Amino acid sequence: MLKFTDERLGNLLGLLKRRGILAPAFEIHGGAKGLYEYGPIGGRLLRNLSNQWVEHFTSLGDIVEISSPTVTPYAVLEASGHVGEFTDSTVTCIECHAISRADHLLAEELNPDNLTSSQLSTIFLDNPPECPECGSTKWSEVTTTNLMFNTNLGIASSAKPAFLRPETAQGMFTSFSSIYRHFREKLPFGAMQVGKGYRNEISPRQGMIRLREFNMAEIEYFIDPNIPKYERDFESNHKIMMVPEDGEEREYTIAEALEKGIVKHAVVGFFLAETVSFLIDIGIDLSLLRLRQHQTNEMAHYAQDCWDVELFGSYGWIECVGVAHRGCFDLEAHEKATNQRLRAWRDFSEPKEVSKKGWTIDGSRAGPAFRQHSPAVKTYVESLPEETEFPQVYHIGKEELLIAEEHVKRIDIKNTINGEWFLPHVVEPAFGLDRIMWHIIDHAYFQQEKEGSAYHSLRLSNLVTPMNCAVFPLFDKDGMGEMAKTIHKSLNKLSNFSSFYDASGSIGRRYARADEIGIPFCITIDHQSLDDESVTIRYRDSGEQERLSIGKLEAFLR
């Protein structure tokens, strides 16, 4: 069992920065809070993580990947509710002018997330907490601040307000119609997107846990609300720690949780199961994972069942994935704002016949005849039963209008209604890739004592490891260097495979360098290799070695 201490965290952060994995961004200019950069090793890790994510969820068969812009017009995020709702409550310290998040300064049992800013203001007057910067207890009014980055599309007078997107989801909702058509107009189906999101967090903290620019991966999975139970097969017999809304923390399999009604919706359960198996595949420790159900009062108002996948690491339990049943909120919101239909069609089991017989006006005759009374005449005529005979007298105010046969015509409309349009519901699994990345690394990091000094290794999953193997010549002489380079080059050419070449320093030092960045195998070319075309394979996690002929290398590494 891993022990997450401050000392370990410090060592790990040092390693990440030293080895080009992860570091605060723009440090030579003094850095910028909430922005991190991935280096040469970290960049590959992130790429592998996002590829694995796409691969895992597209292989379910009914989810497609799209890509929409990060710069998003005002109207889109106004419709989605972000302009009005995507806010934090802030207070300013009157002594030192530091701005803090109001809810973070208050004790948790007050449940500050659910209070209005005036309720919060009252608390800050009656029971002021200390300013974390200067210790003062004088506070300004609590105000709400929108967390989206403002920008403009266009310049000067042609500028139109826009935001950097706070989530990728809206792009999937706004292109619903084209995805619906792609799926031959049949539910269920999903769309996914991997990309950057931006939130102007008031106080980015905890390393890279709360970022202002971050990588997210989201799925919007659309379902018919009339189908009460989607039968979905999933392989997940794992016992998973769950913290239900108002129950005890306990281990269940997803199937058990569904049976007991703890997980309320089958599709939510399905994605929780898929999410957990994905996380295990990429190296998350199941014993450091739990599923936490949102309290009813904590859920966004549109959500019907909402679970967080929380991972435990150096910063405690951190929400890394959310799986939310969002009902039809988003599609409905965009539909209202745009008057576009964002619906799916469902046939009735029996077509319905609707007929209307009666009268209406002949506009080309009645219009000129009745002029401004024409709309009233039309309403009147259409209210008459079909057996009415003309002429008819119609009183409007003091006037008396004679409606002749030439002013009207019969209508005889028969319609068959075969089905109806409905708003699909959506289940949204949303992954914070940077947070998952952090926990992959945090769970993979092992430090040991080796001959008195600290020895670090990242036991990364082979699915995400930034370098698949390392090739070392035992000595860079007698042709070993050339042989190693040849092997390195041919392995590096394999697709989705990268080999790391290192010829400097002692062999032990090179193994250590490889372990630090999570390379699973080191291939060493020694004197014997020159004679019999065999090499040494050395395993990262056990340190054990075996010999293998060069011809079998490729098959072995795959």
Place this chain on the structure above:
RNA sequence: GCGAAAGUAGUGUAGUGGUUAUCACCGGGCGUUGCCAACGCCUGAACCCGGGUUCGAGUCCCGGCUUUCGCACCA
């Protein structure tokens, strides 16, 4: 940024100020055929947005937005 033109189903389009807005391809269902845009029946889908004129606006006027094309700018 300047100038011009155009915005009607998913696509391409028709539409004298007055029907339930035309047609084709397209999409969905069923049938037939059985292997690379076949056929038949049923069915789904649109007047860019906002004002104005009018009894009545897809149609006329004004404004906005978007697109296309020139010119300018930028890469």
